[in-house]
Amino acid sequence: MTSLQSKSTFRFQSIYVYIVLMLLMIVLGASDSMRGVFGQVFVDHFEIGTVGFAQIVTVSYIGNLLFMLFGSRLADVYGIKNVFCTLLILLLVAFMLYLVTDSYLVLLIGMFIAMGTSTLMNTLINVMTPLLFVSAPALIVNTLYFVQGIGTSGNQYISGRHASSFLEWKYACLVLFVLGVIAFILFCFLQIPKTDTNDDESKIRSSFESENTGYGLVIRNPWFFVLVLLFGFYFVAEHSIMNWLVLFCSSQYQYTTEKSSFYLSLFFGGITIGRLIFAPIVHKIGIAKSLILFTTVGACLYTFGILGADFHGCWLFPNSLLDTYLLILGCSGLALSIVYPTMVMYISGFYNNSILSTATGTIISSATVFDIAFNALFGPVVSEVGFTGPMLVLPVCMVLFLGMLLYSRRGYHGNR
Numbered sequence: 495m496t497s498l499q500s501k502s503t504f505r506f507q508s509i510y511v512y513i514v515l516m517l518l519m520i521v522l523g524a525s526d527s528m529r530g531v532f533g534q535v536f537v538d539h540f541e542i543g544t545v546g547f548a549q550i551v552t553v554s555y556i557g558n559l560l561f562m563l564f565g566s567r568l569a570d571v572y573g574i575k576n577v578f579c580t581l582l583i584l585l586l587v588a589f590m591l592y593l594v595t596d597s598y599l600v601l602l603i604g605m606f607i608a609m610g611t612s613t614l615m616n617t618l619i620n621v622m623t624p625l626l627f628v629s630a631p632a633l634i635v636n637t638l639y640f641v642q643g644i645g646t647s648g649n650q651y652i653s654g655r656h657a658s659s660f661l662e663w664k665y666a667c668l669v670l671f672v673l674g675v676i677a678f679i680l681f682c683f684l685q686i687p688k689t690d691t692n693d694d695e696s697k698i699r700s701s702f703e704s705e706n707t708g709y710g711l712v713i714r715n716p717w718f719f720v721l722v723l724l725f726g727f728y729f730v731a732e733h734s735i736m737n738w739l740v741l742f743c744s745s746q747y748q749y750t751t752e753k754s755s756f757y758l759s760l761f762f763g764g765i766t767i768g769r770l771i772f773a774p775i776v777h778k779i780g781i782a783k784s785l786i787l788f789t790t791v792g793a794c795l796y797t798f799g800i801l802g803a804d805f806h807g808c809w810l811f812p813n814s815l816l817d818t819y820l821l822i823l824g825c826s827g828l829a830l831s832i833v834y835p836t837m838v839m840y841i842s843g844f845y846n847n848s849i850l851s852t853a854t855g856t857i858i859s860s861a862t863v864f865d866i867a868f869n870a871l872f873g874p875v876v877s878e879v880g881f882t883g884p885m886l887v888l889p890v891c892m893v894l895f896l897g898m899l900l901y902s903r904r905g906y907h908g909n910r
Contacts, residue, residue: 497763507685511626512634512641514680515619516641518624521673523610523645523678525585529554529605530736531653532663532760534744534751539660540598548873551737553602557610562862565614566855567709574618574851575686581611581618582678589671593664598714616642617858621851622837625687632839633780636773639835643766646736647759654755662810670763695901702805712853721857726864726903727831727895733865734888735761735823742803746881749817760824768831776832781840782906784832785899792829793896797889798821834865 530552537547561581569577588608591600619638624631653666712718734760743754776784802819838854845853868887875884 506513508627511684512638514544514656515626515638517673517677517680518619519638519642520645521585522616522667522679522793523642523675523727524649525612525645525670527609527646527649527736527795528653528663528666528839529609530740531650532657532739533624533737535657535660535663536601537741540601542598544745544877546598546875547741548869550602550605550865551869551873554605554609554864555869556610558613558807558863559610559859559866560615561610562617562855562859564616564781565610566851567860568766569618569621569855572848573901574622575684578615578618579682581615582674582681583617585611586671586674586678589667589674589732593671596660614855614856614864617811617838617854618851620835621854622686622844624839627675627803627804629689630777632836633773635835636832637777637843638767639832640766640769640773643762643769647763647766650755650759650762655752657751657755658803665791688720709852709856712845712856713854715844717902718857720898720902721841722843722860724839724895724898725858725861727891727898728837728896729861730868731888731895732830732834735867735870737869742885743820757820757824760821761827764825764827764829766832768828769835776836781836781843782903785836785840788829788832789896789899792826792833793825793892795822795829799826800885800889804882839861858887874888 513681532546536550537543540546542549546579565581584607588604588611591604591607595601608615620635623638624636627634657663739758739761740751740754743757744747744751746780772784772788779787799819799822803816803823838858841848841857872884872887
């Protein structure tokens with residue numbers, strides 16, 4: 495009887511943990527997609543043009559860099575749960591700033607906080623999952639990212655249909671604020687297991703300054719810069735779709751925001767569905783093999799879709815097939831679905847658990863420099879010459895990502 499009660503309690507705790515993480519992923523997914531969905535609204539409301547919108551995107555990625563760089567280290571030192579709760583409070587503060595102000599400067603500050611905290615929380619959930627669900631972490635991680643995809647693509651579709659004024663932006667922020675408060679309350683009751691550390695690894699926690707700290711150990715790994723390039727190229731390829739596709743379709747083809755958002759939600763809807771249906775495959779064939787398989791297929795569809803959409807009208811890409819190219823781009827999301835969450839787990843094949851949060855945060859924050867540099871340059875260039883031509887950077891980055899993935903396989907020491 496005692497055994498049955500113990501098993502029942504364990505199941506209840508596991509279900510509770512999963513529900514809390516699901517709610518968090520929905521909030522984080524919807525929050526991340528807000529910038530791209532309301533991009534045209536920001537441009538019109540603040541009269542900032544593509545250069546001003548590029549500043550919004552750039553500031554948000556600076557937030558990513560700083561929060562990931564220092565926050566991930568704090569998670570190793572002070573515990574994931576303590577840092578996570580602090581991040582959730584900061585995210586709620588950002589939503590409040592959106593609600594009570596109508597200022598471009600405050601919008602930039604809010605984006606800095608919201609995107610920085612959201613990205614770090616997203617990563618910490620990825621790190622927490624193997625601790626909370628030991629038997630099948632890859633399966634759980636991808637299903638959680640499926641749920642996040644529901645928040646991302648659902649918000650893109652729903653908000654995209656109503657994103658016609660700044661008032662709708664505030665309504666969307668209010669919904670996220672309420673969900674965030676609920677998620678915070680529920681998360682406070684979670685118990686996060688601690689990773690085991692030996693005496694040498696414990697010394698890592700004693701200082702932020704010595705070369706023998708977590709940062710030093712992370713950077714001295716011979717595969718560190720390869721992993722930074724790996725994430726950097728992928729970030730530009732995926733995030734540019736989220737941030738620029740609506741503006742690309744609106745300005746290049748004079749599509750409505752609703753129609754442009756459809757192709758955006760198709761891409762991330764594919765990512766959402768793929769994470770659910772392909773999660774068992776990742777669990778079965780392993781992290782490295784899954785990454786190579788799905789990236790190869792996704793890169794082919796992604797590259798063809800963008801080339802067709804950007805150069806439609808030439809003999810190779812007939813004008814009449816414009817929507818088809820955008821559909822192919824959208825379908826590439828299905829193939830790329832498992833790439834990011836599995837890639838974060840891929841890092842564990844290069845670092846031990848004692849500094850895994852620090853390694854993950856350092857790599858991702860360093861790779862965020864690619865996002866910052868790209869958006870700082872992309873907006874002004876598009877303002878001068880238009881989207882045709884500059885959009886080529888996206889498929890180039892996707893191909894380079896695939897190349898770095900194949901090369902990094904040589905240094906991977908994970909289970910599979």
